[in-house]
Amino acid sequence: MASHLVYRLSNRGPNHTLKQVSEPKPTISKHEVLVKIEGISLNYRDIVIANGTYPFPIKENVVPCSDGAGEVIEVGSSVEGLEIGDHVIANFDAMNLYGQQKTWTHGHGGPIDGVLREYAAFPASVLVKIPKEAKMSFTQMASLVCTGVTAWNALYGNVPLKPGQTVLFQGTGGVSITGLILAKAAGATTIITSSSDSKLALVKEKYGVDHTINYKTHPNWAAEALKIAPTGVDFILENGGSGTIGQSLECITLGGVIAVIGLLVQAKQEDMPDVAGLVLGHGAIVRGITVGSKQLLEELVRFVVARGLEMPVDKTFGFEPEEVEKAYEYLRSGSHVGKVCISLE
């Protein structure tokens, strides 16, 4: 029987092990497609899953990582619309084809096996084709899956962003830089915050952000945002959570949208903002984001391909065990701007 290389995560927690093993190559049913994985994009979620602090169900001995891109090498007999040689990505949640995700039990690389492996069988319904003319690398395609859809959902999943509006992104990680690329292409004015002046300089030079704020040297960063947008910011991609949402609500415009995406910064109990009061006072829309549906992924792919946008791959590592370890370590260090990836090409 043919075999392939797979990573499995065990002992989730500070002493977890991420081990490469050889397993039988997956076979497919008539509704499935076999994909040779060529590019993988890591997410902050992969770190917290390994550390054992992810607050949702995880399968024992899971194949980690949600974001994979590859080439179709076998197609089930009942599958239509996909052919051998097509380039594809699989949606983050295998069951969330449209609308709101209904459970926490079908996310790749968590409750079900993910893509840190050479071959994966997917139901055809979960795959999105990337046109060959898009000239994207496999790691860039993979980067559309989690942070791409999350940022798209934040900007278009409910009240859509309009050209000329102002969008603020917290930090320079995958969600923020992807959102920045999408919002700029849609004609928005963009503001980004970071703990690092050198990262802000890089984001200005490489991604053309309009305004930057260092949230370490300006702990009251909301006041700085209001100097840039005196009537308030229209959209905020909230990565901090309880530790930052108070300031987000101070600088959001009346009727603006705060997309609650990350919980990176926990406020002390005595510093908890009065979210209900601030939301009411600003007539704000505060919306929790759970990545997004395949429908949103299709919309994102259409936009990115039509506009020739490039997903922000910062650094790419190999598939060998020491390289995968380095990729996780680089993401954990927080030194990246944009996405950290693994290539199997």
Ligand SMILES: NC(=O)c1ccc[n+]([C@@H]2O[C@H](COP(=O)([O-])OP(=O)(O)OC[C@H]3O[C@@H](n4cnc5c(N)ncnc54)[C@H](OP(=O)(O)O)[C@@H]3O)[C@@H](O)[C@H]2O)c1
């Ligand atoms: N809800 C969802 O569907 C969803 C989807 C994807 C991601 N997420 C979550 O969203 C968050 C960001 O994900 P990611 O993939 O972009 O992570 P990432 O690439 O690891 O980036 C995290 C960045 O957050 C910034 N940060 C840390 N503390 C901050 C603070 N006090 N204020 C502003 N920024 C701060 C840092 O930027 P600087 O180094 O520039 O300071 C850091 O680089 C994570 O919590 C992740 O779990 C949620």
